[in-house]
Amino acid sequence: MDKKPTVAEKTVVQEPSILHESVIAPLVSYPIEVVVPKARQQTPAVGQRATRLDGRLHGLGQTGYIDDITFPGMLYAKIKRAGVASARIRSIDTSEAEAMPGVMAVVTGKDVPCNSFGPSLKDQPVLAYERVFHAGDGVAAVAAVTEQIAAEALEKIKIDYEVLTPVLDPLESLKLETPGVHAPSANIYQSKVIKKGDIEKGFAASDHIVEGTFRTQMVEHVPLEPHATIAMWDANGRVTIHSTLGRITLGRADVARTLAIPISRIRIVATIVGGNFGGKNEITTEPVLALLSKKSGRPVKSVFTRPDEFIASTTRHPLIMDYKTGVTKDGRIQARKIRLILDGGAYCSWSETTLGKACILSAGPYNIDNLYAEAHVVYTNKTMTGAMRGFGAPQVCFAYESHMDDIAHLLKMDPLDIRLINAFNEGSLSPTGQTLQSVVVKESLLRAAERFGWHSNGKGSTNGGTNGGAKLLEKENVNGNTVRV
Amino acid sequence: MRAFDLYVAKDSRDAVMLLAKHSATSKVKVIAGGTDLLADLKFSAHSPNVVVDISRADELKSITVTDGGLRIGALVTHSQIMKSPVIQQMFPALVDAAHTIGAVQTRNLGTLGGNLVTAVPSMDSGPTLMALEAIASIQGPGGRREVPLTDFFLGPRKTILKADEILAEIIIPKQNLGKPTHFLKFGLRKGQALALVNVGASFWVDAKKNTFVAPRIGLGAVAPKVIHAPQAEAYLEGREITPEAMAEAGRIAATDAKPISDFRASAGYRKNLVAVLTKRALEGAYALAQAKR
Amino acid sequence: MVTVTININGENRTATVPPETTLLRALRDNFNLPGSKLGCDVGDCGACTVIVDGKPINSCLMLAAQADGRKVLTIEGLASMNGVHPLQRAFEDCASLQCGFCGPGVIMSAKALIDENPDPTIPQIRDALGGNLCRCTGYVKMIEAIQIAARVMRGETAEVNR
Incomplete structure (x- = not known):
């Protein structure tokens, strides 16, 4: 790649614009000539400044995201959310909405040819039919000539619910007597167990047993650009879908399944995505929009509102993590027992991947000969949890590192030392038996400790680390704090 | 957002006339900076039929010192407060309070009047103005009336404003000009956070006896409206200024506070915050008093 | 319906819109x-930031009617046929934007800051970006770009590249 974009060799002209009088325009070409790198050109990446090809259009505000795209005759769709966590739908009356001037199409769960999808388990309805499993479930959708009319039409849709008691606590959900969220299926819908050595023997050989429970909360990706879709059903029975979807191949299969049409009739155009972070890895309203387009014969667009984004798109799994570790008095881990309960929310989504990764990584980067880790993901009547940056790794990292600190505190050891004693070496075996290569845990820890002055308060002090951390925080406050608390 | 009719008031009198005219037959809302109102209306099914825009009433946009005290127009934005040399010099606490509201963009839009009229208990303008015994000047069809800010708030999102009235000015009475005041806010983040607790404290110092004179403490987010801490104020009146007295006043203020538990914080945590923040706000005001001497 | 005439990027433009627009x-x-x-449509994220009469505001929290007769500068008004604004150039060179969705808002906030304060400190830049959320970058490269652009605009360097 060339180092710099082409520099226009011409005299600098004073900006004529009244808006930034004093500024002389820098010498860059405009309109844009994007430098296209030669295919597979090897560039030294490490230590180099990474300029992005799309950087200029981003800065100019000219990147066309999906909401910047319109088609002639395009309608705007809105989805009515259930607003109740668990309910039976007795009836849906859309007649008043349909009669509104400007409303061009209304669909409900009964209009969906195959009302289930999902990246692994096909347990998620496109629109709720007979049952509501969480408050963000779509129950009806309207396409109208303006967004305003669509929103007003939603208010005219009457739904009669028999409200049921929701299952909200994952630990309640675990119990056999708790009614299944998706009865007759059990609430535990996936599990994983990792065994290594003999934990009972390990605990017996330990001087101390340390236990702790750690919980993390639900986290939303909050992409700055909300989920959005434009669907156009054409006269030949083919549908073109513009979408913020990140995984279009998978999405195409899900759309084919839910619409019950051959995959060859579906074209998905992935638009430039304004932030994904794992939250745009599966379809959301694509089939609904396709159906609205089919019914109305016009292109239909929908953009999630920010509240939609929070309740109707996937989130990060909250975890309840029980840790029990046996250590010798000099800080060597003899055995560790872990139980992870993942709150899966109403649908499976990417729980399988998250469960697996959380379980495999739950012991931390430490050599532990005797290990037992089990992980279970359960349904609750909450917003579904799915893929998000790290797939369960950040949650268990919080737990095992907090747990290591607790152990160090109990043993009155430096939290750095206990990690150095137990950390993986070159060739260590992972909990699942993989031989690890290029292991630099200890080197990284030591380098980091040196960089932020870990030992400046005296090696071996149990609060040496806390003091070092506090120092960093203080600096942060001087820089950015506006509130003098 | 649901459809509504919009009427643009030329000035405050016009605004009051428009309100009188439409409030008889319609559900009317007033828009100034719009930061609270529009955010509310976007996701609400209960919309007004009529909105009266008072943002062009230029006579409500000035900050002046008169015989009556410091008068701040209701349409003065939070940014304007932060940049006002008069306020910077007399009441840095008001600058601090304005700085904790929203972010640059919302501070450029949002007005002092709007922050008060919305009457959210966690409002950041309230505690300092309460501690300075500010007066609300209300404009109605018959002219102006003045009420102490303590009586202006009735409860969450409720004020004494009648349907045909607007808040016109906030007056800090003459006797409090330059009174050492300090504002503190505790939120879950540095930026764009609602207060878990916010505190404004002010008092004069009797230089000879080194005692508290006319101590006033305003507390936000710990009751249905912004409140005074009467017991803590009574405790401090005439007492010698010591760290212990300030700490004790904090503990008493915590009993004056009647917080609720919600998803941001528990009532107990808020009470602890009141104790600590009150003490620190008193310390801050004292430091300012000494710096001025 | 209300008819509004707004000076947008130096040009008077008129539209008739519903009052709630x-x-x-x-x-x-x-x-x-x-x-x-x-x-977000409620003034939290700052992606809609434009400059009205010299001040950055959330355009989602202002009625079009309230902008009638005012001067509005949007991201589209920052570049001209003669070149891009130093901020845009610096943001490009520093790879300050990833998905880019927050970019127009961030750049407008930065533009308003530098107009008012040609030599902002890092805390001042952070404060000015307090109303702009970015989920990709962590802001570090943005702050760097704003410092570079400010230097260019002060005439201390013609070269945006470090």
Whole structure:
């Protein structure tokens, strides 16, 4: 790649614009000539400044995201959310909405040819039919000539619910007597167990047993650009879908399944995505929009509102993590027992991947000969949890590192030392038996400790680390704090 | 957002006339900076039929010192407060309070009047103005009336404003000009956070006896409206200024506070915050008093 | 319906819109200026930031009617046929934007800051970006770019590249 974009060799002209009088325009070409790198050109990446090809259009505000795209005759769709966590739908009356001037199409769960999808388990309805499993479930959708009319039409849709008691606590959900969220299926819908050595023997050989429970909360990706879709059903029975979807191949299969049409009739155009972070890895309203387009014969667009984004798109799994570790008095881990309960929310989504990764990584980067880790993901009547940056790794990292600190505190050891004693070496075996290569845990820890002055308060002090951390925080406050608390 | 009719008031009198005219037959809302109102209306099914825009009433946009005290127009934005040399010099606490509201963009839009009229208990303008015994000047069809800010708030999102009235000015009475005041806010983040607790404290110092004179403490987010801490104020009146007295006043203020538990914080945590923040706000005001001497 | 005339990027433009139309919607839908983005629609994210009469504001929290007769600068008004604004150049060179959705808002906030304060400190830059959320970058490269652009605009360096 060339180092710099082409520099226009011409005299600098004073900006004529009244808006930034004093500024002389820098010498860059405009309109844009994007430098296209030669295919597979090897560039030294490490230590180099990474300029992005799309950087200029981003800065100019000219990147066309999906909401910047319109088609002639395009309608705007809105989805009515259930607003109740668990309910039976007795009836849906859309007649008043349909009669509104400007409303061009209304669909409900009964209009969906195959009302289930999902990246692994096909347990998620496109629109709720007979049952509501969480408050963000779509129950009806309207396409109208303006967004305003669509929103007003939603208010005219009457739904009669028999409200049921929701299952909200994952630990309640675990119990056999708790009614299944998706009865007759059990609430535990996936599990994983990792065994290594003999934990009972390990605990017996330990001087101390340390236990702790750690919980993390639900986290939303909050992409700055909300989920959005434009669907156009054409006269030949083919549908073109513009979408913020990140995984279009998978999405195409899900759309084919839910619409019950051959995959060859579906074209998905992935638009430039304004932030994904794992939250745009599966379809959301694509089939609904396709159906609205089919019914109305016009292109239909929908953009999630920010509240939609929070309740109707996937989130990060909250975890309840029980840790029990046996250590010798000099800080060597003899055995560790872990139980992870993942709150899966109403649908499976990417729980399988998250469960697996959380379980495999739950012991931390430490050599532990005797290990037992089990992980279970359960349904609750909450917003579904799915893929998000790290797939369960950040949650268990919080737990095992907090747990290591607790152990160090109990043993009155430096939290750095206990990690150095137990950390993986070159060739260590992972909990699942993989031989690890290029292991630099200890080197990284030591380098980091040196960089932020870990030992400046005296090696071996149990609060040496806390003091070092506090120092960093203080600096942060001087820089950015506006509130003098 | 649901459809509504919009009427643009030329000035405050016009605004009051428009309100009188439409409030008889319609559900009317007033828009100034719009930061609270529009955010509310976007996701609400209960919309007004009529909105009266008072943002062009230029006579409500000035900050002046008169015989009556410091008068701040209701349409003065939070940014304007932060940049006002008069306020910077007399009441840095008001600058601090304005700085904790929203972010640059919302501070450029949002007005002092709007922050008060919305009457959210966690409002950041309230505690300092309460501690300075500010007066609300209300404009109605018959002219102006003045009420102490303590009586202006009735409860969450409720004020004494009648349907045909607007808040016109906030007056800090003459006797409090330059009174050492300090504002503190505790939120879950540095930026764009609602207060878990916010505190404004002010008092004069009797230089000879080194005692508290006319101590006033305003507390936000710990009751249905912004409140005074009467017991803590009574405790401090005439007492010698010591760290212990300030700490004790904090503990008493915590009993004056009647917080609720919600998803941001528990009532107990808020009470602890009141104790600590009150003490620190008193310390801050004292430091300012000494710096001025 | 209300008819509004707004000076947008130096040009007087008129549109007739429903009264409840926000400035953001008017810019995007009526004036065909989609550079300002709708992120949250309640003034939290700052993706809709534009400069009205010299001050950065959330265009989702201002009615189009309230902008009648005012001067509005959007991201589209920052570059001209002669070149891009130093901020845009610096943001490009520092790779300050990843997905880019927050970019127009961030750049407008930065532009308003430098106009008012040609030599901002890092805390001042952070404060000025307090109303702009970015989920990709962590802001570090943005702060760097704003410092570089400020240097260019002060005439201390002609070269945006470090």
